[in-house]
Amino acid sequence: MEYQIKDATGKLGILMPGLGAVATTFIAGVAAINKGFSQPVGSLTQMGNIRLGKRTENRYPLIKDFVPLAQLKDLVFGGWDVYTDNVYEAALNAKVLEPALLQSIRPELEALKPMQAVFDRDYVKNLDGVNVKQKNTKWELAQALIEDIRRFKEENNCERLVMVWCASTEKYIEETDVHQTITAFETGLRNNDENIAPSMIYAYAAISSHVPFANGAPNLSCDIPALIDLAKELNVPLAGKDFKTGQTLMKTIVAPGLQARALGVRGWFSSNILGNRDGLVLDDPDNFKTKEVSKLSVLEEILNADINPELYGDLYHKVRINYYPPHGDNKESWDNIDIFGWLGYQMQIKINFLCRDSILAAPIVLDLALFMDLAQRAEMGGIQEWLSFYFKSPQTAPGLKPEHDIFKQLIKLQNTLRHIMGEDLITHLGLDYYQDLVEAL
Ligand SMILES: NC(=O)c1ccc[n+]([C@@H]2O[C@H](COP(=O)([O-])OP(=O)(O)OC[C@H]3O[C@@H](n4cnc5c(N)ncnc54)[C@H](O)[C@@H]3O)[C@@H](O)[C@H]2O)c1
Numbered sequence: 001m002e003y004q005i006k007d008a009t010g011k012l013g014i015l016m017p018g019l020g021a022v023a024t025t026f027i028a029g030v031a032a033i034n035k036g037f038s039q040p041v042g043s044l045t046q047m048g049n050i051r052l053g054k055r056t057e058n059r060y061p062l063i064k065d066f067v068p069l070a071q072l073k074d075l076v077f078g079g080w081d082v083y084t085d086n087v088y089e090a091a092l093n094a095k096v097l098e099p100a101l102l103q104s105i106r107p108e109l110e111a112l113k114p115m116q117a118v119f120d121r122d123y124v125k126n127l128d129g130v131n132v133k134q135k136n137t138k139w140e141l142a143q144a145l146i147e148d149i150r151r152f153k154e155e156n157n158c159e160r161l162v163m164v165w166c167a168s169t170e171k172y173i174e175e176t177d178v179h180q181t182i183t184a185f186e187t188g189l190r191n192n193d194e195n196i197a198p199s200m201i202y203a204y205a206a207i208s209s210h211v212p213f214a215n216g217a218p219n220l221s222c223d224i225p226a227l228i229d230l231a232k233e234l235n236v237p238l239a240g241k242d243f244k245t246g247q248t249l250m251k252t253i254v255a256p257g258l259q260a261r262a263l264g265v266r267g268w269f270s271s272n273i274l275g276n277r278d279g280l281v282l283d284d285p286d287n288f289k290t291k292e293v294s295k296l297s298v299l300e301e302i303l304n305a306d307i308n309p310e311l312y313g314d315l316y317h318k319v320r321i322n323y324y325p326p327h328g329d330n331k332e333s334w335d336n337i338d339i340f341g342w343l344g345y346q347m348q349i350k351i352n353f354l355c356r357d358s359i360l361a362a363p364i365v366l367d368l369a370l371f372m373d374l375a376q377r378a379e380m381g382g383i384q385e386w387l388s389f390y391f392k393s394p395q396t397a398p399g400l401k402p403e404h405d406i407f408k409q410l411i412k413l414q415n416t417l418r419h420i421m422g423e424d425l426i427t428h429l430g431l432d433y434y435q436d437l438v439e440a441l
Pocket of ligand 1: 018021023083166199242243244246360
């Protein structure tokens, strides 16, 4: 199939429900980079290379020079929050970036004020803000969001928009009848069905407005049949769930290595302490459950006890998150990994990661926004599984197991880019050009 990718001309608006630590670190970061104060470290689109052709050809362009992506200077930002703080105030409160850095880009951050949120305390008990839309039905709330999206696009003179969910993790819910079809979902919106979460209303508003939607939190959001069908029908890209940062990033780097060398894993105990607002929200057991489910699936999928019970059949995996205010956004995680090798001899690995959550998440928001926009211009609607690289709990077609191994995810992402640009896929076989090299000698 030939892809006709439309040019990335004009402005790209990035809309974010939730202007908290992650979103403000992302927005302030792009502003600082555009002023030449810093570099987009951690962003694959900006600083990552991609190999093209055979190794002997020595072609390794930057990804942003290979695929037509929106440029950082063409990005504009907007969002919703339950608090009225502008982005400068919210970034100061988040305490991720230094006040001096924020001061240097203060006017553009202060100009960004959150639109009124669609919020339901039943889904996030530990927050209580006033900047919230008041309507009689969820249907009216969805229409109000659609109007926000339309107005934002017009006022900011945007050519295209994408939406990335950067708001709090909602309480754990499972799919019910209202999530199964578009008709049931729209009836549910009109009847205020309690199983329709605010994040689903944002996703519905985005998709209905032909705006790609990526979900950075573990809540279901766009991962329900009704919204998947709507996205397919309107050919709008969707992706989720839960930005892959911190401990899970480490897990999906280390576990594939152990599995690749056929080393056994008997136990993996992961604990975290963090003190930001995300930590406060996750202090509620219902919200933690959503995160726990997302974090737990990773190891089981990579190690796959079903096909290798001798090595992974007894795996005991536990994840703990504790709210600890003194650490703020500087999350600390400990992993104790009990492994075994030749003849069953036991060994241990300890990982103590002193990370900065939002510093790891901000470049993911950037890459997702740019790649979702690329997908839209390439007319690739529906679930974008090639973006699994960025997620803890990748959204896949119903019935398909997600791929968690970060290296396989990267190969898939890069091959997708090669594919849509008409370049040869890379299999890493190499035998073909070994033969050529031998003959050339
Ligand atoms: N930082 C990371 O490394 C990381 C990794 C994976 C996932 N996440 C997820 O990303 C999300 C954002 O993380 P954060 O650290 O910025 O959290 P945060 O608490 O600093 O920001 C979230 C913001 O969302 C707002 N909000 C909550 N419900 C809303 C709604 N319905 N509409 C609009 N705004 C709403 C809150 O008021 C808050 O300002 C969380 O769900 C978190 O679990 C973060």
